[in-house]
Amino acid sequence: MNLRLLTVTMLSFHIACALAADITPSNAPRPLRGNYQLYGGTLSEMLPPMSGDKNVAFMLTGPAAKDLFLQIGPDIAKENACSEARDYRERRRGDLSCVRMKNEGYRCYFGIDLKTGKGMHGAIC
Numbered sequence: 001m002n003l004r005l006l007t008v009t010m011l012s013f014h015i016a017c018a019l020a021a022d023i024t025p026s027n028a029p030r031p032l033r034g035n036y037q038l039y040g041g042t043l044s045e046m047l048p049p050m051s052g053d054k055n056v057a058f059m060l061t062g063p064a065a066k067d068l069f070l071q072i073g074p075d076i077a078k079e080n081a082c083s084e085a086r087d088y089r090e091r092r093r094g095d096l097s098c099v100r101m102k103n104e105g106y107r108c109y110f111g112i113d114l115k116t117g118k119g120m121h122g123a124i125c
Helices: 002-020 062-072
Strands: 033-041 055-061 088-093 096-101 105-113
Touching (some): 033 062, 055 062
Antiparallel strands (some): 033 055, 055 105
16 A cells, blocks of 8 residues: 555656656747738738738737747848837848847737738838
8 A cells, every 4th residue: 555655656746847847849839929910002001901912911029029039140230220229139031020129029020922822021111
């Protein structure tokens, strides 16, 4: 009887330790925060989406935006950035652009042309 109790206690202890340790693989899916906007026309002159003209622009925030920002580095030159603010940093890769502002955190933008499925910019300066 004591051996069973000891075995159950040890097993419970090991399970509790495994749950307490963050053993989630770094490539495991994680939640997203942000928003999206469906539109027709262009980013600068948005219209209601129509059958032949549908786009979506995404903005990610929080940990996902920080992860992307850190992965796509380096920062672009200040003269090519969308802002000259001192606490503003910007990085771009193709149609993905990410920014970091000291007081607002990280944000990443990208878009998709829903007619063709091709990537496009998700924000304008």
